[in-house]
Amino acid sequence: xxxxxxxxxxxxxxxLLGMIAVGVYFSRRNTxxxxxxxxxxxxxxxxxxxSLYATFLSSNTFLxxxxxxxxxxxxxxxxxxxxxxxxxVAAKFFVPFYRKSGEISAYTHLEHRFGPWAxxxxxxxxxxxxxxxxxxxxxxxxxxxxxxxxxxMRTIMVVSGICIIVYTMLGxxxxxxxxxxxxxxxxxxGALVVLGIVIMEMENGFTDVLRVGxxxxxxxxxxxxxxxxxxxxxxxxxxxxxxINLNNFGIDQNYVQRYHTxxxxxxxxxxxxxxxxxxxxxxxxxxxIGTALYAxxxxxxxxxESVKQQVAMEKGVTMESLTAADYGDKVLPHFMxxxxxxxxxxxxxAAILSAAxxxxxxxxxxxxxxxxxxxxxxxxxxxxxxxxxxxxxxxxTATMGMLAIITGILMIGVKSIxxxxxxxxxxxxxxxxxxFLLGMISRTAGNAVAKLATVIGxxxxxxxxxxxxxxxxxxxxxxxxxxxxxxxxxxxxxxxSGLLISRFKRSSVH
Numbered sequence: 001x002x003x004x005x006x007x008x009x010x011x012x013x014x015x016l017l018g019m020i021a022v023g024v025y026f027s028r029r030n031t032x033x034x035x036x037x038x039x040x041x042x043x044x045x046x047x048x049x050x051s052l053y054a055t056f057l058s059s060n061t062f063l064x065x066x067x068x069x070x071x072x073x074x075x076x077x078x079x080x081x082x083x084x085x086x087x088x089v090a091a092k093f094f095v096p097f098y099r100k101s102g103e104i105s106a107y108t109h110l111e112h113r114f115g116p117w118a119x120x121x122x123x124x125x126x127x128x129x130x131x132x133x134x135x136x137x138x139x140x141x142x143x144x145x146x147x148x149x150x151x152x153m154r155t156i157m158v159v160s161g162i163c164i165i166v167y168t169m170l171g172x173x174x175x176x177x178x179x180x181x182x183x184x185x186x187x188x189x190g191a192l193v194v195l196g197i198v199i200m201e202m203e204n205g206f207t208d209v210l211r212v213g214x215x216x217x218x219x220x221x222x223x224x225x226x227x228x229x230x231x232x233x234x235x236x237x238x239x240x241x242x243x244i245n246l247n248n249f250g251i252d253q254n255y256v257q258r259y260h261t262x263x264x265x266x267x268x269x270x271x272x273x274x275x276x277x278x279x280x281x282x283x284x285x286x287x288x289i290g291t292a293l294y295a296x297x298x299x300x301x302x303x304x305e306s307v308k309q310q311v312a313m314e315k316g317v318t319m320e321s322l323t324a325a326d327y328g329d330k331v332l333p334h335f336m337x338x339x340x341x342x343x344x345x346x347x348x349x350a351a352i353l354s355a356a357x358x359x360x361x362x363x364x365x366x367x368x369x370x371x372x373x374x375x376x377x378x379x380x381x382x383x384x385x386x387x388x389x390x391x392x393x394x395x396x397t398a399t400m401g402m403l404a405i406i407t408g409i410l411m412i413g414v415k416s417i418x419x420x421x422x423x424x425x426x427x428x429x430x431x432x433x434x435x436f437l438l439g440m441i442s443r444t445a446g447n448a449v450a451k452l453a454t455v456i457g458x459x460x461x462x463x464x465x466x467x468x469x470x471x472x473x474x475x476x477x478x479x480x481x482x483x484x485x486x487x488x489x490x491x492x493x494x495x496x497s498g499l500l501i502s503r504f505k506r507s508s509v510h
Contacts, residue, residue, distance in 0.1 A: 004149060004345070011346030012353070016163050019179055019357060023167030026175035033389045037104055037257060037369045043177055045267035048258055049274025051177040051362075054184035055254060056279050058133070058359035061286055062187060062352055063140045063332060069290025071328030075222035078234050080283040082241030087276045090249030091269040097440070098256055099265040105373040106256035113439040114450040116378070121454065123374040125432040126253055130363045130400070132424035135407025140329075141356040142408065147333035148349065157408050160353065161360075165401035168361040169394050173261060176361045183354035184278070190351025191285050193344055194332070198292040201339060203299060209288070212295035219291065229481050240484035243491055247429045251436045253366040293331050294324070307334045360404060368396040427465050429487055431457050434494025441495075445502040452501055457494035461486055 004012075043051075068076050101109060107126070111119035141160060142153035149156075167175060202208045213219050222234040229236055249255055249272055262268035297304045304327075305319075311327040312319045336348060372392050377384055384392070434457050438445050445453070464479040464486045481489065 005342045007343050008346030008349065011343070012349050015350040015353060020163060020167045020170075022179050023170035023175050026170070026172060026178075033372070033386065033393065037173055037260075037365070037372075037393070042263065043174070043258075043261040045262055045270040046274060047177060047181050048262050048268065048271035050184045050278070051180040051258065051358075052255065052271055052275035053278040053282075054180035054187070054354075054358040055362050056248075056275060057184065057187060057282060058137050058140075058356065061283060062191070063144055063329060065283065065286040066290035066293060066332045067328035067330075069218070069287045069328075070294045070331050071323070071325030073218050073220040073222070074287050074291075075220065075232055075234070075237055077284065077287050078221055078237040079241035079244070080280050082238050083245050083276050083280065086242050086245035086249055087272045089246055091272045093440075094250040094256075095259055095269045095272070096265055098259050099268060102260075104257060104260055105370060106251050106253045107370070107374055110435065110439060111378075114435075115447045118435060118439075118450060118454075119374055119378070122251075122432045122435060123370050125429065126370060127367055127400075129252075129424070129429055129432075130254075130367050131403055131407045134360045134363045134400075134404035135411055136424070137356045137359055138405055138408025139411040141352055142412075143329060144333040144336075144352055145349070147330065148337055148345070153412055154409055157405050160356070161401055161405040164357050164360050165364065165398050168364045168401070169397045172393075173257065173365055176358075176365050177258070177261065180358040180362065183358040186347075186354045187351040188278075188282055190348045190354075191282065191289065194336070194340075194348060195285065195289050195292060197340055197344075198289065198296055198335070202292070202296055208299070209292045209295045212298050213291045216294075218294060229485055232482055232484065236482050236484050239488045243433060243487045244429065247433045247487070251433060253370050254362050257366050257369055258362075289332070290328070293335060296335075297331070303338065304331070304334070307331065360401070363404070364397045364400050367400040368393045371396040371400075427461060427486055431461060431490055431494060433487070434491040434498075437491065437495045438498040442499055442502060444506060445498045449498055449502045449505065453494045453498035456497050457490050460493045461490040464489060 065076065097109075098106070103109065105123075107119045107122040110122050138157045138161065139153075142156040145151065145156045145160075146153045167179070199205050199209070204211075222232060222237060224234050226235060258271070259265075259268040262271060307327050307330050308319045308322055311330065312322055315322075315326070336345060340348060372384075372389060376392050376396075381388070431454060435450065435454055438450060438453060464481065465483070467477060467479045470478055
C-alpha cells in the first residue's frame with residue numbers, strides 16, 4: 001500500500017482491527033446456538049433497523065450505484081422507491097408469521113407445508129443468492145482498492161475476506177448487528193464526504209450538477225409506458241424492486257433471522273420501517289454522487305482519459321468506441337485517488353470496507369444458520385449436542401466465506417457490478433418467493449401441486465434467462481422481456497400455476 005499516505009493506511013488498519021476486536025469482545029457471550037444465531041432476542045428496534053439499513057447499503061450501492069448513475073441515469077433509483085410497498089407487506093404479514101412460529105430458519109415452514117423437498121429447494125436458492133451477493137461485493141471492494149493501492153484484486157479479496165470471517169465467527173449475530181450499526185453511520189458519513197468534495201471541485205458547485213444533469217437527462221427515472229417490458233422502464237424496475245425487496249424483507253434468512261433478535265414483534269416490524277426511512281434518502285445521495293461525477297468530468301474530460309485508456313486496453317477496443325457505461329464503476333475509485341485529501345481517503349476506504357463487511361458478515365452468519373438447521377440437523381444429525389452445533393456454525397461460516405471469495409474472483413472482468421447482482425438475484429430468488437407465497441396464501445395447494453408449480457416456474461426462469469443464447473433460426477423463441485422481469489414472471493408463474501392446478505384438482509374431484 002505504498003501509494004497511500006501513512007495516515008490513511010493507519011485509519012484503514014485501525015478500522016479492520018476494531019472490527020476484529022468487536023468480534024473478540026462478543027465471543028465471550030457465544031456459549032450457545034441461540035446467542036450465536038439471534039443474540040438471545042435482546043436487540044433494540046432502532047439498532048436492528050440500522051443493521052438492516054447497513055445490509056442494504058452494501059458496496060454494490062457504494063460503488064455500483066454511482067457507476068450506474070454516471071453511465072446512464074436515475075432509472076435504477078426506482079428500485080428504492082418500491083421499498084415502502086414491500087416493507088408494508090413484510091411488516092404486516094411476514095414478521096408476525098415468523099415471530100409466532102418461533103423457527104429461526106425461514107425455510108422450516110415450507111417443510112411443514114409441502115415436505116422436505118420444498119425446504120431444501122428454498123435453502124439452495126438462498127445459498128446461491130448469498131454467494132452471488134457476497135461475491136459481487138468482494139469484487140466491488142477489490143475493484144476500488146486495486147485502483148487506490150495497486151494491490152492485485154485477488155489478494156485484496158483474500159485478505160479482507162479473512163478479516164470478515166474472523167470477526168463473524170468470533171462474535172456471532174450480536175457482533176454482526178452492532179458492527180453494522182457503526183458501519184451504517186461510517187458509510188453514510190463517507191458518502192457525504194465524497195459528495196462534498198465533488199461539489200467543491202466543480203466550477204459553480206451544486207448548480208453545475210443540476211445544469212449538466214438536466215441537459216443530458218441524467219435525472220430521468222425511465223419511460224413510464226405501460227406497454228413496454230423489454231427495456232428498463234420505470235415499471236420494469238419498480239416491479240423488479242418490489243419483488244426483490246419483498247424477497248429480502250419477507251423470506252431472506254438474512255432478515256428473517258434478525259426479526260428473532262428483536263425484543264418483540266412490534267420492534268421487529270419497526271426496524272423494517274427504520275431501514276426504509278434511512279435507505280431511501282441515502283440511496284438518492286449515491287445516485288446524486290454519480291451524476292455529480294458525470295458533471296465534474298464533463299468539465300474536466302482530460303482527467304478521465306487514463307481510465308478510458310485502461311478500459312479500452314482491457315476490452316481490446318478503441319477509446320472512441322467506449323460509452324460512459326463501460327467505465328462507470330471505475331470513476332469513483334479514480335476520483336478518490338486523484339482528488340480526495342490525506343486522512344479523508346482512509347475514512348472513505350473504511351466506509352467502503354464497512355459497506356462490504358456488513359452485508360458479507362450477515363450473509364455468512366445466516367448461511368451458517370441455514371446449513372445447521374436445514375441441512376445438518378435435518379439430514380445428518382438430528383440430535384446434535386450444543387457444543388457440536390457451535391462447531392458446525394463456525395465451520396460453515398468459514399466455508400461460506402471462502403466460497404464467497406472464490407465467487408468474487410470468478411467475477412473479475414464484469415461490466416457493471418449492479419447489473420450483475422440484479423440479474424443473479426432475480427434468477428435465484430424468483431422460485432423461492434413464488435413457493436413461499438403459494439404456501440402462505442393458498443390453503444388448498446398440497447405437496448404434489450407445489451412440486452408441479454415449482455417445476456413449471458423453474459423451466460420458465462431457465463428459459464427467460466438463457467433463451468438469448470438460441471441461434472438466429474430460433475430467434476422467435478427468445479425471451480422478449482427485460483432480464484429484470486425474471487423474478488417477477490418466475491414468482492407469479494409458481495404462485496398462479498399452483499392456484500390454477502389446485503382449483504382444477506378440486507373441480508375434477510367434484
